Amino acid sequence: MTFDEFKAAVIGAAKGLGLEEYELYYMEESSQSVTAFQGDIDEFSSEVAGGATFRCKINGKMGYCSTEDFSEEEAARIVERAVKNASTIESADESDIFAGSPSYESIQEEETVLSGMADMSKLALDLYEASLRQDEKVQKNSTASVSQGTTVIRLVNSAGLDLSSKSTMQLAMQSAIVRQGDEQFNSYERANGPLKEIDIDQTASKAVSKAIDKISGSPVPTGTYPIVFDNSCFASLLAAFSGIFSAKNAQQGMSLLTGKEGQQVASDVVTLVDDPFYKGNQTAFDGEGVATRKKNLIENGTFTTLLYNLMTAKKAGVESTGNGSRASYDAPVEIAPFNFYLVPGEKEAEALYQDACRDGDGFALLITELGGLHAGLNPITGDFSLLASGYRLEDGKKGTYVNGITVSGNFYELLKNIVEVASDLDFGFPRGFTRIGSPSLYAGKLSVAGK
Amino acid sequence: MILSQNLLSELLGIGLSSGADFAEVFAENTLESQMTLTGGSVESIADRRLSGMGFRLLKGTKSVYASTSDLSRSGLINCAKSAAQALGSLGEAGHVVLHERVFPDIHGIRIVPSTVDAADKAALLHRAYDSAKAYSKEIVQAQARILDIDRNILIANSEGLLTQDRQIRTRLSVNAVASNGSENQSGSCAPGARMGMELYELKTPEMAGEEAARQAVTMLHAGYAPAGNMAVAIENGFGGVIFHEACGHSLEATSVATGRSQFCGKLGQQIASPIVTAIDDGTEPNSWGSNNIDDEGHPTQKLVLIENGILKNYLIDRLGSRRMGMPATGCGRRQNYHYEPTSRMSNTYIAAGKDDREEIIGSMDYGLYAAAMGGGSVNPVTGEFNFAVREAYMIRDGKIAEPVRGATLIGKGSEILPKIDRISSNLDSAQGMCGSKSGSIPTNVGQPLIRVSSITVGGR
Numbered sequence: 023m024t025f026d027e028f029k030a031a032v033i034g035a036a037k038g039l040g041l042e043e044y045e046l047y048y049m050e051e052s053s054q055s056v057t058a059f060q061g062d063i064d065e066f067s068s069e070v071a072g073g074a075t076f077r078c079k080i081n082g083k084m085g086y087c088s089t090e091d092f093s094e095e096e097a098a099r100i101v102e103r104a105v106k107n108a109s110t111i112e113s114a115d116e117s118d119i120f121a122g123s124p125s126y127e128s129i130q131e132e133e134t135v136l137s138g139m140a141d142m143s144k145l146a147l148d149l150y151e152a153s154l155r156q157d158e159k160v161q162k163n164s165t166a167s168v169s170q171g172t173t174v175i176r177l178v179n180s181a182g183l184d185l186s187s188k189s190t191m192q193l194a195m196q197s198a199i200v201r202q203g204d205e206q207f208n209s210y211e212r213a214n215g216p217l218k219e220i221d222i223d224q225t226a227s228k229a230v231s232k233a234i235d236k237i238s239g240s241p242v243p244t245g246t247y248p249i250v251f252d253n254s255c256f257a258s259l260l261a262a263f264s265g266i267f268s269a270k271n272a273q274q275g276m277s278l279l280t281g282k283e284g285q286q287v288a289s290d291v292v293t294l295v296d297d298p299f300y301k302g303n304q305t306a307f308d309g310e311g312v313a314t315r316k317k318n319l320i321e322n323g324t325f326t327t328l329l330y331n332l333m334t335a336k337k338a339g340v341e342s343t344g345n346g347s348r349a350s351y352d353a354p355v356e357i358a359p360f361n362f363y364l365v366p367g368e369k370e371a372e373a374l375y376q377d378a379c380r381d382g383d384g385f386a387l388l389i390t391e392l393g394g395l396h397a398g399l400n401p402i403t404g405d406f407s408l409l410a411s412g413y414r415l416e417d418g419k420k421g422t423y424v425n426g427i428t429v430s431g432n433f434y435e436l437l438k439n440i441v442e443v444a445s446d447l448d449f450g451f452p453r454g455f456t457r458i459g460s461p462s463l464y465a466g467k468l469s470v471a472g473k
Numbered sequence: 474m475i476l477s478q479n480l481l482s483e484l485l486g487i488g489l490s491s492g493a494d495f496a497e498v499f500a501e502n503t504l505e506s507q508m509t510l511t512g513g514s515v516e517s518i519a520d521r522r523l524s525g526m527g528f529r530l531l532k533g534t535k536s537v538y539a540s541t542s543d544l545s546r547s548g549l550i551n552c553a554k555s556a557a558q559a560l561g562s563l564g565e566a567g568h569v570v571l572h573e574r575v576f577p578d579i580h581g582i583r584i585v586p587s588t589v590d591a592a593d594k595a596a597l598l599h600r601a602y603d604s605a606k607a608y609s610k611e612i613v614q615a616q617a618r619i620l621d622i623d624r625n626i627l628i629a630n631s632e633g634l635l636t637q638d639r640q641i642r643t644r645l646s647v648n649a650v651a652s653n654g655s656e657n658q659s660g661s662c663a664p665g666a667r668m669g670m671e672l673y674e675l676k677t678p679e680m681a682g683e684e685a686a687r688q689a690v691t692m693l694h695a696g697y698a699p700a701g702n703m704a705v706a707i708e709n710g711f712g713g714v715i716f717h718e719a720c721g722h723s724l725e726a727t728s729v730a731t732g733r734s735q736f737c738g739k740l741g742q743q744i745a746s747p748i749v750t751a752i753d754d755g756t757e758p759n760s761w762g763s764n765n766i767d768d769e770g771h772p773t774q775k776l777v778l779i780e781n782g783i784l785k786n787y788l789i790d791r792l793g794s795r796r797m798g799m800p801a802t803g804c805g806r807r808q809n810y811h812y813e814p815t816s817r818m819s820n821t822y823i824a825a826g827k828d829d830r831e832e833i834i835g836s837m838d839y840g841l842y843a844a845a846m847g848g849g850s851v852n853p854v855t856g857e858f859n860f861a862v863r864e865a866y867m868i869r870d871g872k873i874a875e876p877v878r879g880a881t882l883i884g885k886g887s888e889i890l891p892k893i894d895r896i897s898s899n900l901d902s903a904q905g906m907c908g909s910k911s912g913s914i915p916t917n918v919g920q921p922l923i924r925v926s927s928i929t930v931g932g933r
Contacts, residue, residue: 397848428931469933
């Protein structure tokens with residue numbers, strides 16, 4: 023059955039049980055991708071996935087149930103399960119079925135026109151061939167892939183709210199493998215769509231040159247060094263620690279930002295923003311139907327607000343910041359930012375290299391990749407110790423490649439020690455509705471383990 | 474059966490009609506439930522059904538994968554046609570004759586999770602929470618989560634195979650946070666098995682709660698680990714993650730068949746110290762990473778990967794088998810029907826050695842004792858791995874000394890394996906979730922205590 027038929031069956035079942043407060047959240051994702059390998063299109067994939075979550079509030083408790091099976095019997099089953107689950111919830115924290123915001127931002131983003139399989143295959147092959155042309159060290163087991171997808175959301179509830187949205191994405195990715203003697207080195211470069219605007223040669227060249235740089239890689243001696251993080255690298259670290267800005271973590275004692283509003287938590291060059299309307303990833307309503315809005319979380323070093331959904335806002339006696347998030351159709355309502363980024367400064371990244379070297383007797387490190395972000399850091403304490411690689415900075419100039427080192431520190435301390443922020447803001451790949459960005463920044467001195 | 478035999482034959486026929494030489498249907502109906510207790514009360518219940526089909530075609534080493542959650546006849550036929558069209562224009566569809574097979578189920582389930590009342594599950598969570606809180610006044614927060622999965626799969630392919638399997642797993646995870654007012658540290662414990670709720674008679678919620686709390690409190694009183702190269706003794710159980718990352722992933726056909734592994738072309742060669750024997754065993758009864766059949770319908774196997782330091786086998790799935798010209802080893806796995814299967818580990822461990830654990834630690838003048846490991850990752854192309862140490866201590870003059878926090882171990886698989894110079898006899902395993910191309914799947918890691926003569930420790 024279609025979603026509308028399923029919706030009618032679910033609402034019928036909910037009314038049949040006398041439920042007064044309920045919601046149905048639906049997400050449909052369709053995507054296609056192709057991969058070029060050894061001169062041919064080697065993998066095709068396509069996906070059509072639709073799922074829905076029913077939730078209802080009974081005696082102040084919210085019960086959930088999700089499914090991908092849109093049938094009459096399943097509609098009745100998920101309503102019954104959600105009622106049963108509500109009766110098991112013990113927490114006194116109350117959420118609401120939301121009646122709607124006074125107004126919603128109208129999203130003016132131009133919709134990406136999706137490509138056919140033939141165009142996607144041609145782009146993947148062109149990118150693959152372009153990478154082989156860059157250097158004779160590039161191996162035929164390099165790959166290039168192109169993918170696209172559409173996400174449709176529908177939120178319908180007993181308070182009369184009926185919201186929908188549609189978004190599309192396209193991207194190309196070149197993974198380059200180079201060989202020197204018996205050893206192979208790899209790197210990748212991603213180009214966010216629209217596909218027709220992707221610069222094939224530039225994408226291929228960036229992937230290959232990064233892989234070639236790695237051939238000469240070696241560790242530096244263990245010690246303390248001035249550290250510059252490049253933009254995408256710091257964005258990945260910020261993403262790994264983004265949970266500390268969640269009011270839920272703060273209320274449960276899992277964030278050291280609890281109660282720090284109005285206090286200096288970062289150096290005064292740090293302004294951290296969540297902007298749901300930033301170009302390329304615009305969202306008008308959150309996972310609970312609350313209108314989204316732009317806000318600063320840190321303003322010139324001063325902590326201004328956590329991110330709230332309805333439940334945590336009610337508990338704290340504030341308004342939701344419109345950050346109720348559902349990572350997938352079947353995920354409970356959590357908290358996440360939309361376009362979350364450090365506001366860029368004025369200087370070119372290269373100017374930061376000079377300042378860092380000045381503090382390190384002419385020597386510093388530029389970190390361009392971090393590994394083990396899911397394991398080598400502790401969001402509760404802020405401690406991190408991560409596999410890292412990048413470049414030596416000598417007298418302000420980018421030098422040879424550094425690998426086989428770890429960089430360690432504490433994220434809360436790092437925020438306070440940031441010396442300078444460059445102008446080169448860049449965003450990482452979106453995960454769900456969240457995209458995290460940063461410019462390159464000079465973080466002061468950090469501890470490095472190496473040879 | 475999730476789909477009728479006639480419809481399966483028809484779908485496979487459509488799949489072959491544009492020139493594929495192999496077609497496969499993977500249908501799934503999975504119920505998953507996860508209850509979370511935070512701060513003493515049940516906070517949320519996620520209760521979901523996954524239902525859909527993954528349809529795969531192979532033509533030589535080319536693969537096409539299409540998946541849909543629409544199990545209506547038209548939804549399935551559209552899915553099969555879209556896959557076939559990626560290979561060429563549709564020809565006349567034949568009819569594939571299927572022969573049902575039933576593989577033995579060696580993973581008995583005594584208490585099926587869906588038969589257990591929610592209130593009884595909540596009671597288990599309260600027991601875990603209470604024991605974590607009771608461990609110390611310094612425990613300021615604890616979270617307990619109980620997960621159960623009832624996965625029903627059907628596999629039909631153009632070789633005529635039709636088979637089904639039901640896979641039930643349960644897991645309890647406890648996280649505890651210790652605080653002294655200005656600093657927080659966390660600890661965790663997460664036992665799981667391919668078992669029903671009888672698991673919690675063997676691994677009680679109290680054991681898990683207390684272990685998570687003990688780890689958090691220990692780390693609260695620890696200084697920072699030093700940075701540099703040193704000898705490391707890695708304890709049994711989750712310590713096996715070192716083999717999983719440093720070597721296991723690089724032995725998967727996903728990397729080997731495409732020339733992206735440091736261990737390509739090394740079969741029969743010495744890649745590890747001669748005392749190292751490593752095994753991947755998907756057949757262990759009731760183990761977290763076990764299955765009767767893999768997600769391609771092959772029976773799982775016990776496979777010796779390394780014997781006395783010599784590389785004996787790779788982990789090979791169906792597509793890898795075509796690329797490598799070697800037989801598949803029953804390791805084609807996927808998170809769910811949205812993913813194309815690929816070669817994955819199941820229960821992977823370094824076999825027990827002959828050395829005495831106490832004697833190994835006694836032999837170290839200075840080094841790190843990694844009592845409990847966290848997660849890690851690897852780049853199979855270069856073999857560079859990293860993993861976090863959750864609970865560590867310094868070793869001084871042959872004795873375990875003060876606890877240290879924030880240690881990370883890094884290195885290159887091919888360089889670390891020859892440096893494993895002592896292996897004790899206390900083999901044990903622990904549960905993890907392994908992420909790769911075909912999604913996140915349950916795997917066991919294991920080993921006895923081992924000594925690595927030198928490894929880079931990230932600290933400060």
